[in-house]
Amino acid sequence: MGRVIEARELQEAAGFAAEWARRVRELRNEEGYQILSHKDRASLKPGQYLIETDKRVPAFARSISKETRAYVLERNGYTCQMCGAGAGDQDPFNPARKLRLAIAHIIDKSKGGLDTPSNLVAQCTNCNEGLQNAGPPKPDRAMLMGHIRRATKDDQRHVLQWLRTKFPEEAP
Numbered sequence: 242m243g244r245v246i247e248a249r250e251l252q253e254a255a256g257f258a259a260e261w262a263r264r265v266r267e268l269r270n271e272e273g274y275q276i277l278s279h280k281d282r283a284s285l286k287p288g289q290y291l292i293e294t295d296k297r298v299p300a301f302a303r304s305i306s307k308e309t310r311a312y313v314l315e316r317n318g319y320t321c322q323m324c325g326a327g328a329g330d331q332d333p334f335n336p337a338r339k340l341r342l343a344i345a346h347i348i349d350k351s352k353g354g355l356d357t358p359s360n361l362v363a364q365c366t367n368c369n370e371g372l373q374n375a376g377p378p379k380p381d382r383a384m385l386m387g388h389i390r391r392a393t394k395d396d397q398r399h400v401l402q403w404l405r406t407k408f409p410e411e412a413p
């Protein structure tokens with residue numbers, strides 16, 4: 242309490258369990274512990290955590306409303322805006338789990354960012370926790386088209402369906 246903890250110490254305390262970051266997230270999101278990170282405090286570096294109070298704030302008491310969350314998820318097509326993974330895709334860090342999406346601030350709250358839709362994006366929990374430091378580079382168009390041309394008709398139809406939902410105004 243009141244002391245800045247490094248990710249390394251948490252890893253050690255967790256017996257080097259691979260899931261320590263997820264546990265931090267669960268304690269924060271599901272049990273409401275106010276575990277601060279660099280996203281909440283400009284004075285903290287990435288990988289540093291701080292608990293200042295044992296007061297718990299359950300997720301429903303947070304400032305981003307259910308409506309705003311739903312709006313942002315819908316606008317971002319239920320897709321992580323960093324790595325492109327979709328909600329419900331297999332979690333690359335734990336194949337037994339499905340990916341969940343979180344709502345992230347473009348400008349951190351610690352730097353005055355607001356809880357308004359224009360400052361919010363959908364991010365998978367891995368990207369949100371910085372497990373994937375930078376999302377993979379966007380696929381090159383020629384490579385992408387090559388993949389689609391070589392795909393099965395069934396997969397091509399799947400892509401077409403997805404594009405039609407994404408760009409309804411361009412549907413014939």
Ligand SMILES: [Zn+2]
Pocket residue numbers: 321322323324325326364365366367368369373
């Ligand atoms: Zn992601």
